[in-house]
Amino acid sequence: MPTSAIDSKDAAAIQAATAEVAVCDRSLWGRIRVGDDDRLRFLHNQSTNDFQKLKSGQGCDTVMVTSTARTIDLVSAYVLDDAVLLLVSPSRRELLLQWLDRYIFFADQVQLTDVTDETATFSLIGPGSDAVVEKLGAGAIVGQAYGNHITIDDGAIVAVGSGLASPGYTLILPVAQKQQVWQKIIELGVVELSDRAWDTLRILQGRPAPDAELTDDYNPLEVGLWQTISFNKGCYIGQETIARLNTYKGVKQYLWGIRLNAPAAVGDTISIGEEKVGKLTSYTETPDGYFGLGYIRSKAGGVGLKVQVGDSEGEIVVIPFVSHEYP
Missing domain, CATH: 2.40.30.160 (Elongation Factor Tu (Ef-tu); domain 3)
Incomplete structure (x- = not known):
């Protein structure tokens, strides 16, 4: 989608994401839970990155591609104790669920669950995001490798990586906690980045x-x-x-x-x-x-x-x- 001239509010949010910290509600993005014993092997065989080397608490970006290596989506994957949580583009959620399901064969122990509606996703973007995650009780994640993540008291996963090239963090949390956590972030002085401003920033980066x-x-x-x-x-x-x-x-x-x-x-x-x-x-x-x-x-x-x-x-x-x- 082409983006026209942005307004002053979006411009200020982009400036905050560049120099300080901004937060974007990415709950429209899809979240797919891949469970059961063969989950890592299965994802290893379906995408470009090496899942077999990942342990619980780690994560990576991977690309889902066709048999002729044409791109379907850029996906962020977070390895939990009993599942892998995939964060996928809004327009690719249903397609990827069907596509992955097609490659589960009779002997495979793999369960796909669409958890989009019961979860929410925020991105903290910018150099000031370390201080925010510390105040959210996730200070232990600061300085860790990209994709690494921890779970905090309210059940939120806090992962290293903003979803953009800027430093930051991705939060995936139960939808019941969404309003409370969002309010807490805004009360910390974090500027809201709209979907439109996100798109401008993702193009610039x-x-x-x-x-x-x-x-x-x-x-x-x-x-x-x-x-x-x-x-x-x-x-x-x-x-x-x-x-x-x-x-x-x-x-x-x-x-x-x-x-x-x-x-x-x-x-x-x-x-x-x-x-x-x-x-x-x-x-x-x-x-x-x-x-x-x-x-x-x-x-x-x-x-x-x-x-x-x-x-x-x-x-x-x-x-x-x-x-x-x-x-």
């Missing part, structure tokens, strides 16, 4: 979204989600294609940020002179100007490249959420 950057047209290497991919874990759906692309340096296009001098529209052609080199996939306006995300052919170049985007001129810039080399 390069977090890919379904139906925009995550579609049947792209694979995880083109997106730049190296941190979600294990190259030595063995077979999984889409693994052969991803391994081949990596081994033979076969990535033909990459996702980049594009700083624009004028408005543009999602779907606009990105070109250099008369040559088409890519397509704009997301677009937003901010007080600092116009910005988009787009896939650009590898051979065309990278950072600093000047391009035409529809009727606008653009320059390719780094986006912090993704990377175009193995970390």
Whole structure:
């Protein structure tokens, strides 16, 4: 969805998320509980990251891909004592439930439960979020690795990682606690970040979204989600294609940020002179100007490249959420 010029409230919230701390209610996102004895092996075989090495209290981001390694969704996974909790994009909840269910075979001990309606999710975003989680009683998580999480007294899971490239935390809590915890966070002086401001921030930082950057047209290497991919874990759906692309340096296009001098529209052609080199996939306006995300052919170049985007001129810039080399 294209995002038009943001209002002053959203601009202030984005500034808070960058310099201090903001909170975003992400309860519309899907939450799928994967239970029973084969849960880690099952998720290991269905997505790009290495679940077999994860212990309770740890977590990771992973990409669900098709058999030809096309992207379905970027998922955050949290390993609990008796289950794995998946945080999935709002538009992918039903699709992923059906998709995962299709791969549970007769002998598999795996149970899928949609727990979206009985839970809520908040993201604390920004450098000031450490102080907030300490006041929520989750100070023990500060300084731990990405995806690590603890459960606090009210049953809330507090995990390292904001869902964006900014520092922060993700809270998943029983829906009965939602209002009380939200109020406590707001009373601590945390600024509310709307869904619209979240989308602007995710575009500025390069977090890919379904139906925009995550579609049947792209694979995880083109997106730049190296941190979600294990190259030595063995077979999984889409693994052969991803391994081949990596081994033979076969990535033909990459996702980049594009700083624009004028408005543009999602779907606009990105070109250099008369040559088409890519397509704009997301677009937003901010007080600092116009910005988009787009896939650009590898051979065309990278950072600093000047391009035409529809009727606008653009320059390719780094986006912090993704990377175009193995970390």
